[in-house]
Amino acid sequence: MSRRRRKxxxxxxxxxxxxxxxAFEPGAGVLIGVVACFVLSGFAAxxxxxxxxxxxxxxxxTSELAVATVLSAYMAGLAxxxxxxGRLVDRVTRPILVYGLLEAGVALSALAVPLxxxxxxxxxxxxxxxxxxxxxxxxLGQSFFYLVxxxxxxxxxxxxxxxxxxxxxxxxxxxDAQIGPRIGLLYAxxxxxxxxxxxxxxxxxxxxxxxxxxxxxxxxxxxxVFLIAATIARSIRPGESTRAKRVQAVxxxxxxxxxxRFNPIGPGWILPLxxxxxxxxFAYEVLWTRLLGHILGGSIAAFATMLASFLGGIAIGSxxxxxxxxxxxxxxxxxxxxxxxxxxxxxxIYESLHLLIPETLGxxxxxxxxxxxxxxxxxxxxxxxxxxxxxxxxxERDAARSSARVYAWNTVGAIVxxxxxxxVLVPLLRYEGTIELAVTINVVLALAASIxxxxxxxxxxxxxxxxxxxxxxxxxxxxxxxxxxxSPIADSREGEIRxxxxxxxxxxxxxxEDGYLNLRTNGLPEASTNLKGAPxxxxxxxxxxxxPVLARPDTRDMLIVGxxxxxxxxxxxxxxxxxxVIELEPKVIDANRLIGPERQIDPLQDDRVHIIINxxxxxxxxxxxxxxxxxxxxxxxxxxGASHLYTREFMALAKEHLNPGGIFLQWMNTQFLTESLLxxxxxxxxxxxxxxxxxxxxxEILFFLGSDEPLDIERTMARTGRPLRDDPLHYLEKGIxxxxxxxxxxxxxxxxxxxxxxxxxxLTDNFNRMATESSVAMERNETLSFRSLVDxxxxxxxLLQDDSWIHNDFPVDLEFSYISER
Numbered sequence: 001m002s003r004r005r006r007k008x009x010x011x012x013x014x015x016x017x018x019x020x021x022x023a024f025e026p027g028a029g030v031l032i033g034v035v036a037c038f039v040l041s042g043f044a045a046x047x048x049x050x051x052x053x054x055x056x057x058x059x060x061x062t063s064e065l066a067v068a069t070v071l072s073a074y075m076a077g078l079a080x081x082x083x084x085x086g087r088l089v090d091r092v093t094r095p096i097l098v099y100g101l102l103e104a105g106v107a108l109s110a111l112a113v114p115l116x117x118x119x120x121x122x123x124x125x126x127x128x129x130x131x132x133x134x135x136x137x138x139x140l141g142q143s144f145f146y147l148v149x150x151x152x153x154x155x156x157x158x159x160x161x162x163x164x165x166x167x168x169x170x171x172x173x174x175x176d177a178q179i180g181p182r183i184g185l186l187y188a189x190x191x192x193x194x195x196x197x198x199x200x201x202x203x204x205x206x207x208x209x210x211x212x213x214x215x216x217x218x219x220x221x222x223x224x225v226f227l228i229a230a231t232i233a234r235s236i237r238p239g240e241s242t243r244a245k246r247v248q249a250v251x252x253x254x255x256x257x258x259x260x261r262f263n264p265i266g267p268g269w270i271l272p273l274x275x276x277x278x279x280x281x282f283a284y285e286v287l288w289t290r291l292l293g294h295i296l297g298g299s300i301a302a303f304a305t306m307l308a309s310f311l312g313g314i315a316i317g318s319x320x321x322x323x324x325x326x327x328x329x330x331x332x333x334x335x336x337x338x339x340x341x342x343x344x345x346x347x348x349i350y351e352s353l354h355l356l357i358p359e360t361l362g363x364x365x366x367x368x369x370x371x372x373x374x375x376x377x378x379x380x381x382x383x384x385x386x387x388x389x390x391x392x393x394x395x396e397r398d399a400a401r402s403s404a405r406v407y408a409w410n411t412v413g414a415i416v417x418x419x420x421x422x423x424v425l426v427p428l429l430r431y432e433g434t435i436e437l438a439v440t441i442n443v444v445l446a447l448a449a450s451i452x453x454x455x456x457x458x459x460x461x462x463x464x465x466x467x468x469x470x471x472x473x474x475x476x477x478x479x480x481x482x483x484x485x486x487s488p489i490a491d492s493r494e495g496e497i498r499x500x501x502x503x504x505x506x507x508x509x510x511x512x513e514d515g516y517l518n519l520r521t522n523g524l525p526e527a528s529t530n531l532k533g534a535p536x537x538x539x540x541x542x543x544x545x546x547x548p549v550l551a552r553p554d555t556r557d558m559l560i561v562g563x564x565x566x567x568x569x570x571x572x573x574x575x576x577x578x579x580x581v582i583e584l585e586p587k588v589i590d591a592n593r594l595i596g597p598e599r600q601i602d603p604l605q606d607d608r609v610h611i612i613i614n615x616x617x618x619x620x621x622x623x624x625x626x627x628x629x630x631x632x633x634x635x636x637x638x639x640x641g642a643s644h645l646y647t648r649e650f651m652a653l654a655k656e657h658l659n660p661g662g663i664f665l666q667w668m669n670t671q672f673l674t675e676s677l678l679x680x681x682x683x684x685x686x687x688x689x690x691x692x693x694x695x696x697x698x699x700e701i702l703f704f705l706g707s708d709e710p711l712d713i714e715r716t717m718a719r720t721g722r723p724l725r726d727d728p729l730h731y732l733e734k735g736i737x738x739x740x741x742x743x744x745x746x747x748x749x750x751x752x753x754x755x756x757x758x759x760x761x762x763l764t765d766n767f768n769r770m771a772t773e774s775s776v777a778m779e780r781n782e783t784l785s786f787r788s789l790v791d792x793x794x795x796x797x798x799l800l801q802d803d804s805w806i807h808n809d810f811p812v813d814l815e816f817s818y819i820s821e822r
Contacts, residue, residue, distance in 0.1 A: 033232050034096065034168055035189050037225045041103060042193025043200070044225070045161055046311075047218035048110055049074065050201040050304075051211045052154070055114065058649070058765045059121045060146055061137070061615025062505070062584065062641045071418045073150035074158055079411040081162025086404025089166040095400075096236065099167040100229025102160040107222035109156040110215060116153040124149065125621055134559070134582055134612045134619035165190075165407055170400035177326050179399045184322020184386030191315035191382070195308045202304025210767035267328065269452040270335070270391045273445055274384065274406055275413035277339070280441045281381050282417025284346065285310060286426055287434050288374055290507060291353065291480060294523035295361055296370060297488040298639040299775035309370045313378025321383035331390035332453050336446045336460050338387060340467060341380035343442035347475065349373055350435045354482035361488045364779045385410065391453060423504055427587075430502045432477040439475065443468040484509055487523040489636075489778070499594055503587030505641060510591050517595055519565045521585060524636050527565035530600045540698045541633070541667075542571030546734050547695060547703055548629035548663040549573045550742065551713045553723035555628040555663070561616040561645065562633045566592050569603035573730050575723065579608045580627075582616045584641050589613070616645060620653050626662070630654045633667040643771035646681065647763045651688040655708065664689060666704040670784040674777045675792060677769060678784065682748075682757035684764075696747040696793075697735070699786040711750065714739050715805075718812045740819050743799060743806060752796035 056070045092098050128135065128145060165186065172182045197218075205214040289306045296302040321338070325331045356373065358366055385406065393402035426434050447464035450457045484500060484507065485493035495511030495518065502508075506521035518528045527541060545568045549555045556577045560568055563583040572579055583589055589604075589611055596602035603609060612619055616632070632654065634642035644650060646666070654664050668681065681704065685692050689706030693713070696702055705711060717724065718739045724731050735741060748756060763769055777783050784792070798804040799819070806814070 030232055030235065031172060033228060034172060035185065037099070037103075037228050037232075038164070038168060038186055038190045039193035039196075040221050040225045040228075041161070041164060042190035043197040044106070044193075044218040044221040046194040046197030047201050047205065047214055047221070048106075048157065050198065050206070051214045051218070052113060054206075054644075055117055055211055056150060057615075057640070058617070058644060059117055059124065060150075061618030062644065068418050068423050069146035070150045072415045073147060073154055075411050075415045075418060076151055077155050077158025078162035079408045079415065080155070081159035082165065082404045082408040082411065083162075084159070085163030085166040086401045086408065089170050089400045089404065092167065092170065094233055094236075095167040095170040096229050097233035099164055099171075100226045100233060102164050102167065103222045103229065104226040105160040106157045107219045107226070109160065110219055110222070113153060113157065113215070114212065120149045120153060121621075129622045130624045131622050133610070133623055133625050134580055135614060135622040136612050137614040137618065162407070162411070163404075166400040166404035169403045173396050173399040176395045179393050179396060179402075180325025180327075180331060180386045180390035181322045183389045183399065183403050184318050184325060187385050188315045188319035188322065188382070191311050191318065195311045195315060198304050198308045198311065202300050202308075206300060207769075207772040210764075212766050265452055265455055267391045267453055269448070270388045271405060271409040273335075273449055273452075274388050274410040275416075276441065277381075277384055277445055278410040278413025279417035279421075280413075280438055280445075282414050283421040283425055283434060283438050284342075284377065284381075285417075286421045287431060287438070290426070290502070290522070291431065291483050292370060292373060294483050294486045294507075295357060295488065296366055297362055297775055298522055298524070298636070300638070300771055301776065303640075305367055305370050306374065309374040310378050312371070313375040314382035316375075317379035317382025318386055319382075320379070321386045325386045325390040328391055329454075331387040332449065332457070333460070335384060335387040335391065336449050336457075336464065338380040338383040339442045339446035339449065340464065341383075342377050343439045343446075343467070343471070345376040345380065346435065346439055346442070347477075349376060350477060350480070353480060357482060357486055361486065362775075362779045426502050427504055430479065430500075432479050435477050436471075436475060440468070440471050443471050484523075485511075487520060487525065490520070490523075490525045499591045501587045501590065503585045506585045506587070508585065508587040508591050510595060517565070517599065519588070519591060521588065522639075524639070526588075526635050527567055529565040529567055529570075529595075531598055532600055539567055539571075540701045541567040542734055543697055543736075544568040544631050544633055544665060544667055544703065545572040545576075545629075546731065546736065547705065548631065548665055549575065549723055550717070550731075550736065551663050551705060551707070551711060552628060552661060553720075553726065557625075557627045557629075557659075559627045559630045559657070560633070561631065562635070563588055563592065563611070564633065564635070566603035568631060568633055569606065569609060570601045571734060572606075572608070573723065574727060577608065578610070579606070580610050580612060580625075582612045582614055582619050584613070584615055586613050615641070617650055617653060620657055623657070626657050626659045628659050629663040629665065630658060631665045631667075635669075637668075637672055637770040638772075638775035643768055644765065646684075646770045647765050647768055648684045648687055649765045651684060651706070655688055655706075658708070661707060661709040664706040666706075668702045668704065670700045670702060670786075670789050672774050672778065673784055674773065674782055675784060675788075676760070677773060677777070678792075679757050679760040680763050680769060682753050683760035684762045686753060686757055687762055691750055692753050693746065693750065694748040694753060695742075695745045697745045700784075700789070702747065714742050714746070715809075715811055717742065718810065738815075738818075739812070740815050743814070744819055746798065747793050748796045749798045749804075752798060756796050 053070060060070065089095070124145065168186055169183055172186065173179055201214055205217055209217065289303070292306055296305065321334055324334050353373065356369060358369060388406045389403045392406055393399045429437060443464060447461060447468055450460035450464050479500065495513035497509065498512050498517065499508065499510035509520045511518045515531050516528045517531060519526045545558065545560065548558065558572060558576050559580045561582050563581050569579060569581060592604055596604055632645055634645045637643055637646050651664065658664060666685065670678065685704050685706050689708060691707045691709065691711045693705045693711050694702055695705065724736065731737065794800060798806050
């Protein structure tokens with residue numbers, strides 16, 4: 001060292017030590033270990049997020065409001081953790097050890113989440129419960145409760161997650177040139193781990209281990225990270241921590257210095273720009289996943305594929321940008337180009353999406369399509385983070401704090417996006433308006449960055465202004481009609497579009513074809529109804545609400561879960577005095593109001609009908625009202641809004657809201673079931689309701705009946721004539737004119753269901769095989785065809801059994817010639 005430098009070191013020992021700390025580079029092995037920890041950390045985080053979202057949906061329901069508040073609470077914890085970690089990181093002398101302790105904190109607090117959720121459920125029912133009728137999801141008290149409880153339950157684990165990035169940044173960034181590259185590397189590798197967690201949870205862990213098993217895997221991974229981090233911390237030279245402690249004063253002084261004060265033009269503007277960018281990114285995620293759902297379907301595996309593709313693009317983009325974010329000037333240029341790139345690629349993908357629709361729909365074989373659609377724009381999305389951190393950070397001593405601030409602001413933006421994208425923005429603007437607004441925001445961000453962060457970027461500012469003018473005045477995206485007509489399970493794309501709206505939880509479409517109105521949600525066929533003048537036909541859905549009255553003629557109060565096209569409501573006998581209908585998507589009701597004057601029967605004009613917009617489980621949990629019959633007709637058992645309505649817990653919840661002797665009816669289409677799932681559904685019904693029956697009026701449609709009192713429907717009808725004699729015309733219109741018509745539809749009675757379901761696994765919230773197996777079986781053509789269903793049911797049909805009560809203990813003589821003809 002020269003004499004002058006030695007003299008300066010003696011006069012300014014702290015500053016000298018600050019310079020010397022740059023020499024303490026982590027070795028290659030240590031750096032690899034740190035990066036590996038962050039990969040595993042991202043892996044565990046997405047395991048938790050996947051499992052927690054489904055666990056919360058069990059308590060709060062799957063309404064868009066409930067999902068948005070839980071997701072907002074999750075990200076709020078991340079932002080809070082990043083903020084606190086950024087403020088404290090300058091005082092930390094052993095960041096790797098602290099990082100390991102944070103990971104241990106995630107693991108321990110994750111174990112407490114199920115217990116806290118159970119307590120939250122008790123509090124939820126205690127505070128908001130005992131309402132006179134099913135609760136509507138639009139209430140402010142309910143949404144506020146969702147947000148507060150979700151944040152309290154998730155604050156510790158997500159807070160610990162959010163604080164990890166600044167801790168690792170403090171250790172791995174040791175020079176100014178390393179800020180962008182190494183922070184970009186950490187961010188990219190953490191996202192790579194998140195991709196792995198998403199795929200592993202959706203395709204492997206949830207089907208194999210269920211929700212609690214998936215969480216335990218996350219806990220084990222966090223525990224492994226703690227051990228690795230603790231080992232690395234022990235291997236670091238003790239002197240390094242001592243030196244780091246001596247430069248604390250310099251770091252804190254610099255971190256709170258004049259550079260962080262507001263300036264009209266300066267790097268501090270990158271924070272609000274990243275906030276807006278985070279909100280805009282979430283709008284894109286809602287847009288692309290909704291549109292891709294028409295092609296890939298709405299299963300857990302399909303969503304995992306889309307999310308993994310989205311995160312994969314972010315990881316690759318961050319890794320690429322890290323190589324270029326070596327100084328502030330290059331980072332500003334990179335950020336401007338990234339925002340412009342998001343806009344340009346999003347326009348290109350949206351306008352060409354109809355050309356990419358494959359001949360074979362569904363998830364199988366179309367994973368490359370999801371990647372091709374989501375990857376281009378997300379590459380640029382991922383690039384924004386390392387560029388933003390490099391813009392904000394003055395030097396390596398400010399890197400950890402700056403990374404925490406950028407992460408926190410960007411996550412707050414994502415919270416805003418989660419709160420308004422699916423709930424307000426996309427429903428208000430629809431797909432075509434959303435893409436136009438999102439692209440405009442990206443170009444505005446590019447223009448703002450070129451003007452506000454540094455002076456004399458005239459070329460970038462002019463180019464961004466021209467691009468913005470072109471978007472505002474020339475870009476007019478059209479509705480994605482070809483995508484809207486596409487369905488993963490319906491072949492027909494024909495018919496006139498009579499209604500199209502993007503709702504909070506689903507895209508609702510009505511197509512008119514051959515005198516019928518066909519309603520779809522997210523591309524999935526829900527129901528059809530007749531136009532005035534169309535030929536009459538026997539609609540099995542009308543029997544959904546008729547059968548409970550056949551079983552209990554004195555039924556007065558009925559609950560129907562799912563409105564669809566309102567056909568089940570059409571079939572409610574006049575003797576029923578009150579009909580509550582719970583519908584998740586308000587646009588479904590709007591669509592039915594629009595076509596009401598044109599249909600043969602408008603169920604919304606029935607004075608007995610009361611519509612509740614909510615998730616069925618959430619609505620029922622908050623009311624003390626009881627019914628004589630509950631009809632549950634969710635259509636597609638693998639989707640998020642329906643899969644939790646086939647479990648033992650929901651059936652038990654329904655039973656709690658039935659009067660003594662009340663009827664629970666579950667609709668099911670066997671094209672969604674394997675033999676194993678069918679047996680499990682029967683076993684689940686029997687586990688809740690001691691008395692059960694299965695009826696089959698159409699080849700692939702089954703009605704499951706359950707009650708706490710015996711179901712001797714046919715013999716009671718033969719003795720009393722009820723309810724047929726009460727209103728014979730109504731029942732004749734539904735195809736029921738005699739007891740023989742009911743016996744023809746009887747597929748299994750009590751004794752035969754018990755034999756059929758013996759030894760089968762139950763469907764539960766924790767291990768919901770409907771959600772994980774149904775769509776996979778459909779794509780593999782492993783579900784029950786009509787012929788296989790007939791062969792399966794023949795040994796259990798009491799009509800075909802010589803020793804059954806039908807042939808040996810029936811109170812009247814039956815017309816077997818009529819039965820054989822039918």
